[in-house]
Amino acid sequence: MLAFILATATDSTLSVDAGQIQQLAGHFGIDTPFIVAQMLNFALVAFLLYRFAFKPVLATIEERQQKIADGLQYAExxxxxxxxxxxLYADRIKDASHEGQKILEEARESARAFYETQTQQAARHAEEMIKKAEQAIAMEHERMLQDLKRQVAQLVVQTTERVLAKNLTDADKQTFNRSASEALSEVA
Structure with missing residues (x-):
């Protein structure tokens, strides 16, 4: 085969005949059939290695590269x-913080309103208690005055009875009581 390649590669200016090539090959110890067999063996081994060794290894490498690329894409x-x-978490925290501030402000406003309402109610209640106490005092004062008038009228009748040294009848006592009460009412 080497002889064939060398024979076809000659150009017109160099014309080397086949005998000289064989003589030259023999001079270097090249055996043409052995070289052809070696080239066939090399081609066969290269084909088998490519088919059964390199191709699966390349497929495995390509598969792993694809897995790595998929993994990187998944990681991205x-x-x-x-x-x-x-x-989203930061937005929710921010929203929750705003909501918390809003609720806190509403609670403060509600507490302020409640405080004002309670203060007003306490003031009204105190005023009512003062009015009731004043009314009770006025009623007690009136009752005491009435009681005092009645007692004074009785004392006047008793004093008058003693002064006059006579016993008065119940009708006379009532008459004196009435007239004394009227006189005291005019004075008071």
């Missing part, structure tokens, strides 16, 4: 989802 997706989840 998870990183994006994590960033989105963190943003």
């Amino acid at each position: 997706e998870m990183k994006a989802k994590l960033a989105e989840a963190e943003k």
Whole structure:
């Protein structure tokens, strides 16, 4: 085969005949059939290695590269989802904080309103108690005055009875009581 390649590669200016090539090959110790067999063996071994060794290894490498690429893509997706989840979490925390502030402000306002309402109710209740106490005092004063008038009238009748040294009848006592009460009413 080497002879064939060398024979076809000659150009017109160099014309080397086949005998000289064989003589040259023999001079270097090249055995043409052995070289052809070696080239066939090399081609066969290269084909078998490619078919049964390199091709599966390349397929495995390609499969692993695909898995790595998928893993990296998945990691990027998870990183994006994590960033989105963190943003959502931060937004929720922010919303919860605002809601908490709002509730706290409403509670303060409610407490302020409750305090004012209770203060007003306490003031009204105190005023009512004062009015009731004043009314009770006025009623007690009136009752005491009536009682005092009655006692004074009795004392006047008793004193008059002693002064006159006579016993008065019940009708006379009532008449004196009435006239004494009227006189005391005019004075008071």
